[in-house]
Amino acid sequence: MSTMRIGSFEIQRVLEWVGPIKTVGEMFPDTADEAWTEDLAPHHWTPSTGAYRAAIQTWVLREGGRTILIDTGVGNDRARPQAPAFDHLDTDFLQRLARLGVDPAEVDVVVNTHIHYDHVGWNTRLDGTNWVPTFPNATYLVPQRDYDYFNPENAGSMRAARTEDEERRFAGARLVFADSITPIVEAGHLQTWDGEHRIDDALRLESAPGHTPGSSVAWLETGAGAVFVGDLMHTPVQIAHPDDPCAFDLDPEAASASRRQVLSAAARAGATVFPAHFAGHGAASVSAHDAANFRVDKWADFTAV
Numbered sequence: 001m002s003t004m005r006i007g008s009f010e011i012q013r014v015l016e017w018v019g020p021i022k023t024v025g026e027m028f029p030d031t032a033d034e035a036w037t038e039d040l041a042p043h044h045w046t047p048s049t050g051a052y053r054a055a056i057q058t059w060v061l062r063e064g065g066r067t068i069l070i071d072t073g074v075g076n077d078r079a080r081p082q083a084p085a086f087d088h089l090d091t092d093f094l095q096r097l098a099r100l101g102v103d104p105a106e107v108d109v110v111v112n113t114h115i116h117y118d119h120v121g122w123n124t125r126l127d128g129t130n131w132v133p134t135f136p137n138a139t140y141l142v143p144q145r146d147y148d149y150f151n152p153e154n155a156g157s158m159r160a161a162r163t164e165d166e167e168r169r170f171a172g173a174r175l176v177f178a179d180s181i182t183p184i185v186e187a188g189h190l191q192t193w194d195g196e197h198r199i200d201d202a203l204r205l206e207s208a209p210g211h212t213p214g215s216s217v218a219w220l221e222t223g224a225g226a227v228f229v230g231d232l233m234h235t236p237v238q239i240a241h242p243d244d245p246c247a248f249d250l251d252p253e254a255a256s257a258s259r260r261q262v263l264s265a266a267a268r269a270g271a272t273v274f275p276a277h278f279a280g281h282g283a284a285s286v287s288a289h290d291a292a293n294f295r296v297d298k299w300a301d302f303t304a305v
């Protein structure tokens with residue numbers, strides 16, 4: 001299946017990339033080896049190599065003639081020395097979007113859950129030598145705290161890198177801001193928000209800090225409900241073990257608290273959880289397993305990748 005209906009909304013997935021990124025040990029340094037079970041293979045990890053496997057995808061929401069995109073992947077043509085696998089990426093993402101009937105000019109709202117290179121890339125495209133908005137009529141919603149944190153004008157506010165990998169990624173964040181955020185500001189299409197922001201009666205953005213200072217989730221409050229959680233979790237293992245950090249969490253303790261809070265609310269509401277990077281079926285409904293943990297009840301019907 002390629003379309004899921006929740007209330008009056010149609011939800012579709014546009015995959016930009018899927019493959020191995022680092023090892024599960026590098027990505028989730030506090031996670032016990034036993035947590036990586038066979039049932040999570042082959043989509044979420046590769047037991048023979050220990051590779052963590054991720055998807056990079058955009059969630060497309062349509063309702064009443066409106067189109068809303070949640071996260072915009074890596075994008076084409078850009079220098080990403082901090083992530084060599086994605087340096088000058090060249091995919092047919094826009095054609096994949098077109099195959100769903102999405103005309104970039106008809107996108108109304110773009111939600112960036114946070115300002116990392118793999119969530120803001122298709123905000124822009126290269127036109128000659130200029131970066132221009134890919135979605136020329138859209139309002140781009142960006143968390144204020146990430147806008148302030150990653151803005152090179154406030155470089156002093158970034159926390160010091162703790163590893164060489166962080167040093168590379170923190171330096172690369174300047175490139176991301178320059179090619180994927182600044183052109184949206186200059187075009188007058190960027191709108192920042194903080195705490196909570198209501199897009200309409202059914203769709204509400206909420207801060208869920210930790211992975212980055214401004215990391216956020218989007219609650220769809222209609223029908224059975226859904227929550228688009230961005231990088232609040234990178235693997236189903238973090239549903240069963242919500243205190244396990246991802247190596248890319250800037251503030252692991254805050255990320256863990258946000259993960260628990262959002263998973264609890266999703267379990268109570270019966271809302272389907274749509275992370276940014278789950279391969280496989282991409283999304284799942286969850287329930288409280290015991291006092292401390294959660295479990296996947298049912299995977300979404302999207303074709304497994």
Ligand SMILES: [Zn+2]
Pocket residue numbers: 116118119231276277
């Ligand atoms: Zn990400």
